[in-house]
Amino acid sequence: METGIALLSEQGWSGLTARALAERAGANPGLIHYHFGGLPGLHAEIYRRAVELLVSPLIEExxxxxxxxxxxxxxxxxxxxxxxxxxxxxxAVELISGAVRDPALGVVLRDELRQARMQVADRLSLLHPGWSPAQAIGTATLIVAAIDGLILHHLVDGELAVDEAMAVVERLLPEEEA
Structure with missing residues (x-):
C-alpha cells in the first residue's frame, strides 16, 4: 500500500500499474492480481488507504x-x-480526479466522506443534546464541505485568507457563557 500511494503521488493514476508497483516493491505482478483481483481492485485499495491517510487525522483532530x-x-x-x-x-489532487473519473473510486470517497460527516454529527449531538438528528447532520455536512473547500482553495492559492475566513465563522458562533 505504501508503495502504491507513493507511485500515485509521484506519477498519478496512469503510473500506478501492477507492473510498476511490483517492480518498485520487489513483488511478483501475478501476486498483486491474485490478492486484489486485478488493477481496479488494486486501485480501490490504494485509494481507500490514501483517503484514510489524508482525511482520518484531520477528522480525529x-x-x-x-x-x-x-x-x-x-x-x-x-x-x-x-x-x-x-x-x-x-x-489529494489524484484522489479527487480519480473519484470523478472512476465511479468505483467515487464510491470509496463518498463512503469515507459519509463516515466523516456522521462522526462530526455524532460529536455535535453530544455538544448540543437539544439538536435534532437532521440539524446535527446538516451542520456536519456544512462543516466537512467547508473544510474540503478550504483545502481545495488552499491547494490552488497558498496565500488564501484562512484567518479572515475563520474569524467570520467565529463571529457566527454564540457568545461564550461566563
Missing part, C-alpha cells in the same frame, strides 16, 4: 476539540499542513 471554538482553532492550525508538501498535495 477535529473530533478531539472541546467545542466549536476549539474546532475552529484546530482547522486554522491544521490547514497549512494539509497542503504543505508536494506529495500530499499531489495525492
Amino acid at each position: 477535529l473530533l478531539g476539540a472541546g467545542d466549536e471554538r476549539a474546532a475552529l482553532a484546530t482547522i486554522r492550525g491544521l490547514l497549512p499542513y494539509t497542503t504543505g508538501d508536494e506529495p500530499s498535495s499531489r495525492l
Whole structure:
C-alpha cells in the first residue's frame, strides 16, 4: 500500500500499474492480481488507504476539540499542513480526479466522506443534546464541505485568507457563557 500511494503521488493514476508497483516493491505482478483481483481492485485499495491517510487525522483532530471554538482553532492550525508538501498535495489532487473519473473510486470517497460527516454529527449531538438528528447532520455536512473547500482553495492559492475566513465563522458562533 505504501508503495502504491507513493507511485500515485509521484506519477498519478496512469503510473500506478501492477507492473510498476511490483517492480518498485520487489513483488511478483501475478501476486498483486491474485490478492486484489486485478488493477481496479488494486486501485480501490490504494485509494481507500490514501483517503484514510489524508482525511482520518484531520477528522480525529477535529473530533478531539472541546467545542466549536476549539474546532475552529484546530482547522486554522491544521490547514497549512494539509497542503504543505508536494506529495500530499499531489495525492489529494489524484484522489479527487480519480473519484470523478472512476465511479468505483467515487464510491470509496463518498463512503469515507459519509463516515466523516456522521462522526462530526455524532460529536455535535453530544455538544448540543437539544439538536435534532437532521440539524446535527446538516451542520456536519456544512462543516466537512467547508473544510474540503478550504483545502481545495488552499491547494490552488497558498496565500488564501484562512484567518479572515475563520474569524467570520467565529463571529457566527454564540457568545461564550461566563
